Amino acid sequence: MACIVTGMSIGHALLGLLESGPRHGYDLKRAFDEKFGHDRPLHYGQVYSTMSRLLKNGLVEVDGVEAGDGPDRKRYAITDAGITDVARWLATPEKPEPYLQSTLYTKVVLALMTGRDASDLLDTQRAEHLRLMRILTDRKRRGDLADQLVCDHALFHLEADLRWLELTAARLDGLTKEVRG
Amino acid sequence: MMPAGPLLAADSLHKAYGPTPALDGADFSIHGGEVVAVMGPSGSGKSTLLHCLAGIVTPDSGTITYAGRELSAMNDTERSALRRSDFGFVFQFGQLVPELTCVENVALPLRLNGAGRRDAERTALAWMERLEVDDLGGKRPGEVSGGQGQRVAVARSLVTNPKVLFADEPTGALDSLNGERVMQLLTDAARSAGAAVVLVTHEARVAAYSDREIVVRDGRSRDMERVV
Ligand SMILES: Nc1ncnc2c1ncn2[C@@H]1O[C@H](COP(=O)(O)OP(=O)(O)O)[C@@H](O)[C@H]1O
Ligand SMILES: [Mg+2]
Numbered sequence: 001m002a003c004i005v006t007g008m009s010i011g012h013a014l015l016g017l018l019e020s021g022p023r024h025g026y027d028l029k030r031a032f033d034e035k036f037g038h039d040r041p042l043h044y045g046q047v048y049s050t051m052s053r054l055l056k057n058g059l060v061e062v063d064g065v066e067a068g069d070g071p072d073r074k075r076y077a078i079t080d081a082g083i084t085d086v087a088r089w090l091a092t093p094e095k096p097e098p099y100l101q102s103t104l105y106t107k108v109v110l111a112l113m114t115g116r117d118a119s120d121l122l123d124t125q126r127a128e129h130l131r132l133m134r135i136l137t138d139r140k141r142r143g144d145l146a147d148q149l150v151c152d153h154a155l156f157h158l159e160a161d162l163r164w165l166e167l168t169a170a171r172l173d174g175l176t177k178e179v180r181g
Numbered sequence: 182m183m184p185a186g187p188l189l190a191a192d193s194l195h196k197a198y199g200p201t202p203a204l205d206g207a208d209f210s211i212h213g214g215e216v217v218a219v220m221g222p223s224g225s226g227k228s229t230l231l232h233c234l235a236g237i238v239t240p241d242s243g244t245i246t247y248a249g250r251e252l253s254a255m256n257d258t259e260r261s262a263l264r265r266s267d268f269g270f271v272f273q274f275g276q277l278v279p280e281l282t283c284v285e286n287v288a289l290p291l292r293l294n295g296a297g298r299r300d301a302e303r304t305a306l307a308w309m310e311r312l313e314v315d316d317l318g319g320k321r322p323g324e325v326s327g328g329q330g331q332r333v334a335v336a337r338s339l340v341t342n343p344k345v346l347f348a349d350e351p352t353g354a355l356d357s358l359n360g361e362r363v364m365q366l367l368t369d370a371a372r373s374a375g376a377a378v379v380l381v382t383h384e385a386r387v388a389a390y391s392d393r394e395i396v397v398r399d400g401r402s403r404d405m406e407r408v409v
Contacts, residue, residue, distance in 0.1 A: 119398060123396050123403060123405060126220070126385065126394075126396070126405075127394070127405040129385065130385060130388060130389060130394060130405075133385060133386065133388075133389035134389050134391075136389070137386075137389040137390060141365060155386055155389065156386070158385070159384070159385045159386050162385045163385075166222070170222070
């Protein structure tokens, strides 16, 4: 199984992890691997290149440096601009396409970890999916049998995305409530 | 195309059954001829919202305006007259009268409005043709399939040329193929008749037949058009 967070969203995932408090690079990597990496952990190189990009863009700042050598010693904190960036990422629906679950999963988990409402994310993503599903439904109704079969396949996959996201959000919402007690 | 104001609108509806709030400040609006999906998890208040909009259930507070008239300002007789003349209904289980034939079921709303048998059944058959169930006229509901029964129910809901069709999970009891067929014929028929459709469903594939969707959660509604 591939790493469930794609290259595009590693930066956002790391930023999101920083929202609950400053962390060292190694700590970030560990948290990422545990939550999103599954059997494909991040390379240290990926963490540091991502963090230096975030640093350059003003989304994180160095909060402290431990005695010793190497980039490993830096402690990063998210900036206001970084928080805004995470919020924008979570609020922006993904372009509907098959096998989105990795990014959607990361978004749901991070939304709940940072005290945001997973249903907002779900509603926004559903709206985006429905926009495409309406187009496919319309194409199906005008098309021949071949069009119908192709559109049905896409429609079932998009629906599966939403059902899975809905179930995940419901499960995690319940879990969050339990954890927060 | 879009008229100035909505045909049917609800503002800040509250409705509780005992201590349970079913609606907790729900808004809604639909224009003439529009198909609006009402989505949301089970128990979120979708059916309660539909029943309030249709004047079947009276909300504890909030206003519902249909064609410029406030539903709460009408008495029961006026409201049921409005339901018979302007609204049509389809539910998850067809709710056809088992003792009547299919054509008699479809003709029933016209008969209740005072039409003669022959005229009513002629109009009924024309609608059954549009829903592709005209060959079932002489059968009783118990003798037709679930999908056919739902299409008969759709024909019955449109036979009076309603301005608004209320459909609560109309495909909920059907398999995918029959569900698709019902949705296609229902929306085609409603659009060509110019009827607005309030379509309650939790299925995205069914909602994809709508023009836009609102989401109900914990008795509150969210108009996705205004959000996205
Ligand atoms: N007639 C009723 N009596 C008591 N409680 C009801 C009644 N109708 C609905 N409810 C309650 O109101 C809430 C919303 O129900 P409903 O509108 O049927 O939701 P949905 O259609 O979205 O599944 C639920 O908690 C349900 O149990
Ligand atoms: Mg219901």
